[in-house]
Amino acid sequence: MAQTPKSTTPLSPEQARKLLHQMILVRRFEEKAAEMYTKTKIRGFLHLYIGEEAVAVGVLQALRAEDNVLATYREHGHALVRGIDPGKIMAEMYGRLEGCSRGRGGSMHLFDSKTKFYGGNAIVAGHLAMAVGLALADKKMKRDQLTCCFFGEGAMAEGAFHEAMNLAALWQVPVLFVCENNLYAMGTALRYTHAQTNLELKGAAYGIASSSVDGMDLLAVMQAANMAAEAVRSTGQPHFLVCNTYRFRAHSMFDAELYREKSEVEEWKKRDPIPGFLNYLMQQQVLTDVEFKNIETQVEKEVQDAVDFAETCSWEPVEELTRYTYSERKS
Amino acid sequence: MAQTPKSTTPLSPEQARKLLHQMILVRRFEEKAAEMYTKTKIRGFLHLYIGEEAVAVGVLQALRAEDNVLATYREHGHALVRGIDPGKIMAEMYGRLEGCSRGRGGSMHLFDSKTKFYGGNAIVAGHLAMAVGLALADKKMKRDQLTCCFFGEGAMAEGAFHEAMNLAALWQVPVLFVCENNLYAMGTALRYTHAQTNLELKGAAYGIASSSVDGMDLLAVMQAANMAAEAVRSTGQPHFLVCNTYRFRAHSMFDAELYREKSEVEEWKKRDPIPGFLNYLMQQQVLTDVEFKNIETQVEKEVQDAVDFAETCSWEPVEELTRYTYSERKS
Amino acid sequence: MLTYRECLKQAIQEALQGDERVFLLGEDVGRYGGAFAVSKNLLQEFGPERILDTPLSEAGFVGAGIGAALGGMRPIVEIMTVNFSLLALDQIANNAATLLHMSGGQFNVPLVIRMSAGIGKQLAAQHSHSWEPLFAHLPGLRILSAGTHQDARYMLAPALLDPDPVIIFEYTSLLNLEKELSEAADAVDISKASVRREGKDISLITYGTGVYKALEAAEELATAGIEAEVLDLRILRPLDDDTIMASVSKTNRALLVEDASRSVSISSEVSTRIMEKCFYELDAPVARLCGAEVPIPYPKHLEDAAVPQPAQIVSMVKKILQHD
């Protein structure tokens, strides 16, 4: 079914640089966001993706511009990799009018119609059925594109997961379901969320082809995602991909992390996907030290530019509070 | 784990008569209910169980008086076999004060605290989580009893099924989940309800031991139910039992049955569980023709008595409309 | 003469014929013919692509409807009855109603949800809900109530043209009722309430099953020389204040009638707005006749006692008028 996955063919230098750039951009951008949060430039909830970058980068590279993407409230990385301007994302987290959601959504609700990025959804598992519907529309309109839906392992306990998986399989619509299994739902470990902790097995209950992959290994994720995406495109059927990863930071800025040992976190940090990928590139000699440095400085600039942009952005006038509660009728 | 199931040991004459009596009572009672519906003595929804009797009779014989039972709106049979007085059930369907739910529930909401019969629930799959909670209370209070929960295969598409199964498995509570797979959810055939039509497989997604049985064969259901109940009692863990059966009548009195062929129904009627069981008893010579006739006449009388009783029952005074919206405080 | 059921069916047929982006999905809308036979034979007429039977998954198929709407389709999602709608309420409130505003105007949701509602068939507590008030509280939604055959027949078309989520309440107890349809007013306005009967003495303000009950009561009152105006709200959110206040300013009295239970109801909102906007024109306090605050019981006599009846409307009006 699946063609030879891209990533088994060695990475071209351009590809390598692009991927590394994305990985580092997501990391540095979020580190900066955390900093800005402590400076109270950003408020509300802030959910960092740090440690899980290989999942968004590895999966999204398998998508095309016309595909739909839906993510959770932990979506800065997905938004950046999908190509939403970092400045607009930072401005959104600042709550400014120039943000990608007009400043109204903040960190949890990044939206962008140009890149077909349907959020930024903060009701756990609330977006899975929407993903099925988007794919159904594509099927009905004979558009050759898939819908990629990211969610956590905690979301799989919700009835919404069960219903969405069954509908996708019954209707045979092209949805790539991506579970970001970071082992915790807030403070609830996998074994307290699911009686069946082998998540991949759950696909069988719906007759959905499933696979799982080491979510800390970018190349592995790319390969698994390419195969999965290819399967979805060629069959028009849903696929369930489990990416096993880990969240290095707290669930949100309100989390004292009472539920896990520091040592566990340290263990996982040894598998940090960025140095891992970097070393591989160095070994393969598709990347030079100079190029790496360039990427670092370039990313640093991009992130700083994003902050500088956000700082200059404006506040939505209070008079516009209720604007877009309903569509504006052209009269 | 499971002791030798009762039903492999040949049935005693008493047992045989009791079971046959229950099967025929359920059948005749519902035929009478249908008649009374056409006579407008009974109104609202009326969901007949005709054809599925072996499931309720076979499963409930595996229970003890202290066990909890929850059923759907298609529960006349369960209520009768559980031992609720037929007169009180008929009175309930008549909407009379002397009914088992004070006449307020009607056909879909039979309740009886004495037999621990928790409905008669009309929101599909809405009672599964309650069953888990009842079992949780028993576990916490160290009461050695199980909770038996009946539902249809259509209910398994609801998120409520997914959540209840996972919770029961996580909490390790003694729930016997009984799926009455009659192949249709109103007019929606199994294959349009589930992408995975092998229902038994769904238990694995929750790590719940599962089994399935021919729901038209009383002895087979008894054996499967005894093993399942024994497993639940000995392990304190949930079990998922699928009984494959068929609804001979329309979904409710409002159903034109446009969704299935008459011939399909006729085919299934050849597997009517009552003549099947009767023939077996005759062959085994545990039942004589005379005894059979006695049962028939006895059931006829019971059903007529139920109707006669219902006819004499009273209407709840309008002044009591809001009584029990909240508990009555003893002052 | 057309039954209310036939009106609903023709509206769906017309919608399916007029726009191929429209499709109907819900439980048993196809092979079964619709729980109440509203969509009978539409599967045969339009095929399984347009008439989609769903499993029992209210949250799932409503969410899928939202997604399909985002994807450019014009889904008509049927929730078989309002009694099951709470299972999908998170999808409606947190997704359908918020996406446009939350995305800064980028993603609108042109979704229509139809559901059969109300009391009257002796279906007991879990199947007799009148939950219009719950939905009418939620910003971002447009809530319609088809209390007449006219609206059952013509409300769907404008609802489908609306760029935002619209929920249409239909009434099980009216399905078999036959009425004459006046010729199709072109493009029914789904922003305005409608005066179903003119009167000068009191305004009977109602919706849904209350409309025909109020009209019946008004006829009876007329024989007693009392001219009651019957106002059908039609749009429960956003409410059409102008039409309401115009009527009350004329009659100076109002009785609000609805089947939904009394507390935090449509009537309480209407009464409050009248207080806010017409206080000094009132000759008597605005009164309510609402459903009893109780789970609806099965027996007919208790069911009837649980919601306003024409006779009660009549006596209540007389009491209000004696008031001065």
Add this chain to the structure above:
Amino acid sequence: MLTYRECLKQAIQEALQGDERVFLLGEDVGRYGGAFAVSKNLLQEFGPERILDTPLSEAGFVGAGIGAALGGMRPIVEIMTVNFSLLALDQIANNAATLLHMSGGQFNVPLVIRMSAGIGKQLAAQHSHSWEPLFAHLPGLRILSAGTHQDARYMLAPALLDPDPVIIFEYTSLLNLEKELSEAADAVDISKASVRREGKDISLITYGTGVYKALEAAEELATAGIEAEVLDLRILRPLDDDTIMASVSKTNRALLVEDASRSVSISSEVSTRIMEKCFYELDAPVARLCGAEVPIPYPKHLEDAAVPQPAQIVSMVKKILQHD
């Protein structure tokens, strides 16, 4: 001085100590320590049998709570925030609220559900709901709102003694606020509203986050010689009409204040009841200050603009009083 958070925690501790049938279940109540640290260390103190972490399954664990209550336990179900409560609303409305009546008085459901609600932490549209009005519409439920530290501390005990389902609204924005607690009134009455401040000129009728805002406004008004009475509804269902009417009969004016959006709100019900019972004692129409009818946006200035602020209460009161 105690924080509101500490009050909630002490109430839960006391309940767990006083009755071994009581247990707390919900998402992250144990190992995480509660999403808002309300149940921090309770797992260590009472063990996993009494403090039960659940998966993300709101409908499931609320339904299980109903079942456990039927089975003789006294569960305290925590729905992390009201924003997720719609996922469990079918369980609450069709099971918890109806079982007793539908079973003819056989099965009561002694369940307590706690949820954190409201706006104020810049959590945006899906996490800033004030849905008290939705729950207050449903017969069979008792709806409490802990607008003060006193009630955060003492409402839980009587709720657990109630034989029927009780829902307690708590407020995220108050968690860190410190107040002095007056000594425990023995057995707090959960059927009565409470006058938090006496006044003769106007009744400020509110609940939840509105209480401290109204008290602040009242202080400000006092400096202008206006004596506002502040009435905390406390019990949103069933409403305590006596206390409401007594206050309005005294002041002859009322301003209703709540964060929930305006249409079909608690305020609309209260205003309507005042119209029905005190119409002839009113010197001015009852007015409302409610939340804007909009999904709540993330930025602070828009969030603040979406709900009533003390300054608005003050100016609104002055306008009403000039009125005559």
